[in-house]
Amino acid sequence: MKQPLALLVIFSLLFASCKKDKQNTSPQTEPTRPDRGIEAVTDSVSFTVNGVVYNANTVNTFNTFGNGGVNQKLIDPNAAPPKLYELSQDPDSVLYFKSNKISSDKLNFEVSFLKKYLKTDMVKAWAGLMYDVPSTKEMLTLFDIGKHPYSEDFHREQNMNGIALQIYVDGGAYVSYCPLPMQTASKxxxxxxxxxxxxxxxxxxxxxxxxxxxxxxxxLFKEFDENDHITAEKGYLRLNIH
Known part of the structure; x- marks a missing residue:
C-alpha cells in the first residue's frame, strides 16, 4: 500500500517541477515605465530679410517679465526735461509683459507677449517679488493658439495687447512698434x-x-527712425514658456 503513495508523491513533484520550468521559460513582461511626457524644447528662431536667413538658438538667461503703465500721456508735451518725461497713466490698470530673448553671433532677438489687466486681477506670485502677475490660468491666455496682433504703441501709449519684437541685426536695432519715444511725434x-x-x-x-x-x-523699424525699416519674412519661433 505504501508503493502507490510513493509513486503519487514522485509524480506530483515532477508535475510541479515541469510547471515551474514552463513558467520560467515564458517571456518576461517589461515593467510599465512612467510616462516622461514631452521633452521641453530649446528656444530658437529663424526668419529671412531680403532673402538672407537669420537664426539663433542660444537662450538668454535674463528672460524678463513685468508691468508697465496703460494709456500713457505726456503731462506737458511742451515742458523741458526732466518734466518733459512725466507721464499720466490709467490708475486702475497695468500692462503685463513676458519676454523671451534668443541670440547668436549675428542676431539678438526678443519677443514680448503683452496684455492689459485690472490691478485687482493681479496676484502676488511669491514674497519679495517686485511685480504682481496674472494668475497662471489667466497668463496662459497670452499664448492662445491663433493669430495675435502686434502692439504698435509699446513703450509709448501702451493701449494695445499683442506682440512686440525687438531685433538687433547687422549692427542695427529694429522694432515692430513705433520706434520713436513719447516725446517725439510720430507720422x-x-x-x-x-x-x-x-x-x-x-x-x-x-x-x-x-x-x-x-x-x-x-x-521692423530702425530704432529712432520710422523712415528706415526692413521686413522679416518666413519667421518660425519655438519657445519653452515657463
Whole structure:
C-alpha cells in the first residue's frame, strides 16, 4: 500500500517541477515605465530679410517679465526735461509683459507677449517679488493658439495687447512698434503694422512649462527712425514658456 503513495508523491513533484520550468521559460513582461511626457524644447528662431536667413538658438538667461503703465500721456508735451518725461497713466490698470530673448553671433532677438489687466486681477506670485502677475490660468491666455496682433504703441501709449519684437541685426536695432519715444511725434498711423504673428501650437512639457511654436512676418523699424525699416519674412519661433 505504501508503493502507490510513493509513486503519487514522485509524480506530483515532477508535475510541479515541469510547471515551474514552463513558467520560467515564458517571456518576461517589461515593467510599465512612467510616462516622461514631452521633452521641453530649446528656444530658437529663424526668419529671412531680403532673402538672407537669420537664426539663433542660444537662450538668454535674463528672460524678463513685468508691468508697465496703460494709456500713457505726456503731462506737458511742451515742458523741458526732466518734466518733459512725466507721464499720466490709467490708475486702475497695468500692462503685463513676458519676454523671451534668443541670440547668436549675428542676431539678438526678443519677443514680448503683452496684455492689459485690472490691478485687482493681479496676484502676488511669491514674497519679495517686485511685480504682481496674472494668475497662471489667466497668463496662459497670452499664448492662445491663433493669430495675435502686434502692439504698435509699446513703450509709448501702451493701449494695445499683442506682440512686440525687438531685433538687433547687422549692427542695427529694429522694432515692430513705433520706434520713436513719447516725446517725439510720430507720422505712423494706427494699423501701420501689416505683419502677422500666429501661435500654431502650445503643448505642456515635462519641465512644468509649455512648448510654443509660432510663425510670423513683420515690418521692423530702425530704432529712432520710422523712415528706415526692413521686413522679416518666413519667421518660425519655438519657445519653452515657463
Amino acid at each position: 505712423l498711423e494706427k494699423g501701420f503694422q501689416k505683419g502677422n504673428f500666429e501661435i500654431i501650437s502650445l503643448v505642456k512639457n515635462n519641465k512644468g512649462g509649455y512648448n510654443l511654436e509660432a510663425t510670423f512676418d513683420a515690418q
